[in-house]
Amino acid sequence: MTGYFSDIAPLRFDPESDGLAFRHYDADRIVMGKPLKDHLRFAVAYWHSFVWDGSDPFGGGTFDRPWFPADSMELAKQRADNAFDMFQVLGAPYFCFHDHDVRPEGDSLTENHRRLNEIADVFEHKMEDTGVGLLWGTANLFTHRRFMSGAATNPDPDVFAWCASTVRACMDVTHRLNGENYVLWGGREGYETLLNTDLGQELDHMGRFLSMVVEYKHKIGFKGQILIEPKPQEPSKHQYDYDVATVYGFLKRFGLENEVRVNIEQGHAILAGHSFEHEIALAQTLGIFGSIDMNRNDYQSGWDTDQFPNNVPEVALAYYEILKGGGLTQGGTNFDAKLRRQSLDADDLIAGHAGAMDVCARGFEAAAKMLADDALEQPRRERYAGWTNDAAQQMLKSDLASIAERAEADDLNPQPKSGRQEKLENIVNRYV
């Protein structure tokens, strides 16, 4: 291996190491009948690790990578070489990318697609050589100024058509690379001010666009899941795919609830005023859980800071809800995470990912044990035990007046019972 990461040996599982190694993530350890790596299905996000240069709203790039600037196919290929080197150092089984991450912008739609396909050829070989798979592909319909007023919700029909062409090209490439999912994050699908916005028309266009994506998936025989990634605000002030509940309402309205699932990001859940586990549990309950972006926000700064996870109890509760619903199946754990802009070096990138994988492994193992021990499910069942008797079940098939008559005849006087929250929190603490 020669390149940016050539001084870094592939990471091993070594709980005693004080260097770059996995102290907790033992990829082949069998948990609940299969290796950890097949439960966690880690993916590296191409954009934050290989495209972002460390700039923020107050200052320019801080990272000095040999594959910057992102303006030639030659540098795009160099970036691909280094990306796959990094996937191998980490032993990461998957990656994810947007079209915009992997090829420079051309001066026409067809030139964009030609470049995307040229890089996909490079990826195809590298994936074959390394065994790294594509967790999901997606189109970047938010960075270029043509998307400033939206993608499928743009008032200009030519932008809608541009998006159709771009998404088709990205779905084709994802299909060709055996991607397991295709993601749509509605980056600019929302609005800044109602004064210039026809909200109803924009929602109709977004619904029609998504239906076309689903139709196209079936037309080409793509077996991956189509996933929407909810986010409440940023970049638009009002985003149409605010959170899981909003997305579910939208899918129901367009009859897509059996076709489209959600990719839930921890930081986006926090921005929406929810916990990550709430969003996961709700998606599981509604039957639309698909995959996760496991990156947190800073709780003080109130914006999407995309940091690597480092809080084991939080991660454990998220994986608990995932496992309870049957695991990640076709989804995965994508690190849509970037370094802090002072973390300049190659080994910072490795340490960020390795630490995140360790945190996830610890959280996952705690979750699996809590589930196996019935530690939370037993008290939960007890709490609802009243509903297991016939009379209670009959009531659900009855009507308001009959129930009222029985309640009055029996002179019911229900007595409150403790919710035992502190005891349950203490139980969780034993595992994490």
Ligand code: XUL
């Ligand atoms: C933006 C975000 C995106 C999506 C893919 O907040 O999370 O990177 O994951 O477009």
Ligand code: CO
């Ligand atoms: Co994301």
